[in-house]
Amino acid sequence: MPAGPGSIARVHLLQLPAATFCILSSLSVPTRADQSTSCEWWGDPCPWPLDGECDQSFSTRCENGDCFDCDPLQEHHYDCQSCISAQGYWCPGDALCRGQPLNEAYYSFTLGLFAGGGELATSIKTSCPLAQDWQQTCGPAHHDNVFSDPLYDAMNWSYDMINVEAVWRQGITGAGVHVRINDDGVDASHPEFSQRFDVANSCQEAYLPLPPINNDSNEDIHDHGTACASIVGAQHDNNHCAVGIAPGVTLSSCTVVNPLIFNQGAELFVKQLQEVDISSNSWGPSPCKHKFARTRFLQQQCPFEVDHQISPCRICGGNLENNGMDLEDGLCRRSIIHHCTQFYELDPIACAEYLDLFVDCNYHALSPTEHQVFVRAITEGRNGKGIIFTFPAGNEFPYGSNANLDGFVNSRFTIAVGAVDKVGKRTAYSTPGSPVLISAPGGDLEYISNNIVAKPGGGCHDAGAGTSFSTPVVSGVIALMLEVRPELTWRDVQGILVVTAQQNDPDDDSWNTRNGAGLNHSYFFGFGLVDAFAAVELAKTWELWDPEIQIMVESGTINLNISDDPTQSATSTVTVPADYVDFVTESVVVYMDLQHGSRGDLAIVLESPSGTESLLAPSKRPENTQLQGEEHWKLTTVRNWGESASGNWTLKIADEAAGILEDCVDVKFDYYYDADGTLLHIKCDSFQNTTACLDGQILNDVVHDFIVDNGNGPISAAEACCVCGGGVQVDDIPHILESWSMIVYGHNAIMSSNTSQQNGTNDTTSG
Structure with a gap:
């Protein structure tokens, strides 16, 4: 991709x-x-x-x-x-x-x-399972269709699911609202965007009209961005394709394609700051992804519960009883990989034990530049009301990823969007986590078609499935909200989405938390499926929130030991004073000063005074990058939305994977490009995957010059990366939580004169 x-x-x-x-x-x-x-x-x-x-x-x-x-x-x-x-x-x-x-x-x-x-x-699932379901004549459009677009019926599953047709019947289409598509570019010449594409407020080369596509080599140009733009705002009643969620919006585009110059890329978020209302993003880093094979040994007994003809329990045969079996290669290893990539959602406990076979995780955090760009966008954008950012939760559930491992997704400035399939159920790919706010139709691969959208060059096609396509659905709904209530702030929009969300698929076992404010939250669906009609209706009468208030509490230095025993749990408690009893919580962010040889092994839970638990980090993920200097591990939850903040908040940390797989762990390092001072965050696996470094040696002279001689950061790759001869030995790393702090964001606090911070107490290790 x-x-x-x-x-x-x-x-x-x-x-x-x-x-x-x-x-x-x-x-x-x-x-x-x-x-x-x-x-x-x-x-x-x-x-x-x-x-x-x-x-x-x-x-x-x-x-x-x-x-x-x-x-x-x-x-x-x-x-x-x-x-x-x-x-x-x-x-x-x-x-x-x-x-x-x-x-x-x-x-x-x-x-x-x-x-x-x-x-x-x-x-595979289809709407035409029988031969007689196929038409040989074209009848009139369905009488309930709001618009006459020729492929309306193919997207009606999405329109119905989010209740958007009732909004359209009121004549609400997102008119006067500007949506920026940050992606791989948009074919601005497509009829679906006729007279509504703002070239002047787009980024250079993101909007260039494309010639007719005559060969396969050009078919992917602007394909993804054009699809996302189509879902947000494809024109209605124009005899082309289907219709977007907000067919009256103004669109613009910025191309987000260069990972080497992100300081320039971050500025795209604030380009033409006062012209943009919604920033729709269907891209992101992959905190966990497929990797090269690692040596691994199979457990004595078959741990997989889901059985089929080619399950590991059948393919591996007697080898399951051989504790010394090397799984680096062979059919048994491949059967485990196949089973867990295809059936992870059905066998998550067993598959989590074997993620290191085929997954690498490098948790992503926002750089200071990225954070400051977001701050500027939400404080200056829309005349102080804030640009509204939507981001996909991710498609990495089969790789064991979590929404909290992505700095764009776990920012309170963004709306993290999950995906549901064509009947509103959990998909096999949507990344779960405590930052997920809302979900929307994204489709799934078990269906023969999903999202029928504009295709570069003037046609239409099925773009497939993914959180890429659930995210612009939410962007479109927000555009409808802003048409009827343009004075909504970025926080008001989040609040409306939360309280109007539908609890889709109530039998799904992820609906196991009802918080202290009476709101249900699912790690997969957030607060539920977006409801366009309910959101627009509430937006009309919504009482605007007061400015955001922050409550910060700190543990102080505690140096709490984290045992390698999975049955032991390290706990630490901080207290928010009773002065904030009427404070209404929105999001909660935890910052940890933590040392550990494999932080991916850690299960981290935050419990609120109301008893609501948030799993901030899921454990058993192959991630061992070491934090350096003033870095903190940031984790976010929205599961406490609407609760009071006053009382004891408890952080619980358990190492659920005994032992450490690697002897050496990497350190994150920065590289400053001399030409313009651009700061790059480069990960060590880049050198391994390109074989620039191998077994502690830098094999490529050009790479050697690039990462050692020309860099002026505090640490070089030769010092930071195990594969290049650096890194840190695991035996030298203490497993401790040095300190942690928590910021509760919310509104309408009623405070006494005592607003001092409260230090934490009751730090323990318990079994």
């Missing part, structure tokens, strides 16, 4: 590919003897049905030689009339055109295993 600002560890556009069902690619690769000269699958790492590659002549999986992916109309005719004119069959709910009507047999198939035996039955 394209890169963006943040760190050299790559920033990703948070999009999942459309209709990809390659669930066994990590288990096996076909031999060249399987190649057929009459099909196009050779070189395809995923030779399965519904993978986007034509496998027509491959084995017998394509019955009668007619695959789903081989249909000549599969990527064309994204409207009914052109499909029927091509003598095709049309499925309006999925915006699909096919040369013949499909039935359930095409959506349910068996994936075989090349080695090790076994097979896995799977299926």
Whole structure:
């Protein structure tokens, strides 16, 4: 995926590919003897049905030689009339055109295993499961549709879910509201944005009109950003594609693609500061991502509870009883990786034990420059009311990631957005965490189509699924709110979204917390699914909040030992005075001065005076970067929204992974580019992944000059990175919480004259 600002560890556009069902690619690769000269699958790492590659002549999986992916109309005719004119069959709910009507047999198939035996039955969901559901004529638009756009029906699942049609019927479309799309650029020439794209207030080269796309090499130009812009504000009643959530907004764009010059990238957030109302961002760093294999040993007994024909408990066989089995390579290791990437949400406890096999985590924090840019945007933007920032929670749940590991997502200045599937249930990818505020439709890969949007070059297509596409839904809803109530501040908007959210899928087990203010919060859904109608109606009469108030309490120096025993828990308590009994909490931020050889092993919980618990860090993640100097580990929760702040707040820390996997751990270092003084935050795995460093040696002379001789930061890569010969030995690191502080943000406090800070007490280690 394209890169963006943040760190050299790559920033990703948070999009999942459309209709990809390659669930066994990590288990096996076909031999060249399987190649057929009459099909196009050779070189395809995923030779399965519904993978986007034509496998027509491959084995017998394509019955009668007619695959789903081989249909000549599969990527064309994204409207009914052109499909029927091509003598095709049309499925309006999925915006699909096919040369013949499909039935359930095409959506349910068996994936075989090349080695090790076994097979896995799977299926894909569609709105046209029967042959008779496919149309050969184009009837009139559904009588309940608010607008006449040709692909309206294909996005109606999203419109219905967020109750936006009731808003449109009032004539509210986001008119007069300016939404900035920070992404990979937008095709400003697309008819969906006609006369509503603000070139003057866009960033250079982010909005350039594209020529007609005639070859595959150009198809990805501005694709992601154009899709996000389409979801926010595609035009209504213009005979193109579907309609955006706020089809009357003004749009602009800034390209966020360069991780090496983030000081310039951060400034994009405040470009034309007074012209922008909403900053919609569908990108972010990947705190946890796939990595190179690490040596690992399998536990004695099979820990996986979810069984299927190719589960590790079956593939590994008798090896499960061999405690000395090296999992660095082989089918058993690959079966664990496959199982946990495909079924993580069904087997999270067992898979968390094996994340180090295939995941690396490098927690991301905002730099001082990034933080100051946000401060400027929310204090100066919109004439002091603040630019409203939306960010995706992330797509890294299968990698064990958490929303608190991303500095953009756990900032109180941003609205962290999770994703639900096409029926409002939990997706397999949306990253959970205590900072997640709200959720919105994002789709999921088990559906044959998800988000039908504008395509660069003038057409339409299915952009796929992801929090990339739930985030602009929320941006669009906020635009509708601002049209009816432009004086709302950035905090008012958050407050309205919280109290109007729908509790989607109430049977989901993540709805296990009702806080002291009576609000339900899910780590996956936040306070629930965004409700456009309820949010707009409340915005009309909302009583504006007073300016933000901050309550800060500190523990003082405690040097609290963190035991390597998972049954032991270190606890520390701080107290907010009774003077703040009427204070209304919004968000809570914890800052820790902590030393640990593997902080990813730590489960960190904050308990409020009301008894509400927030899991701030999930434990058992392979992350061991050491904090340096004045750095603090920052973690955020919104689960205390609406509670009183007065009383005891308790921090609980437990090391849930006994022992340390690595002998040496990295230190974060800065690099200052001499040309303009740009500060770069570079991570050590960049040198390992490019083999610039190996086994403690710097192998590349150019890289050596870059990271050692030309840098003027306080520490070089040769000192900071284990792979380059630096780092810190784990045995030299004490496992202690030196001190911690907490800031409670909120409003309408009633205080006495005593406003002094209160030091913490009752610091203990308990079993």
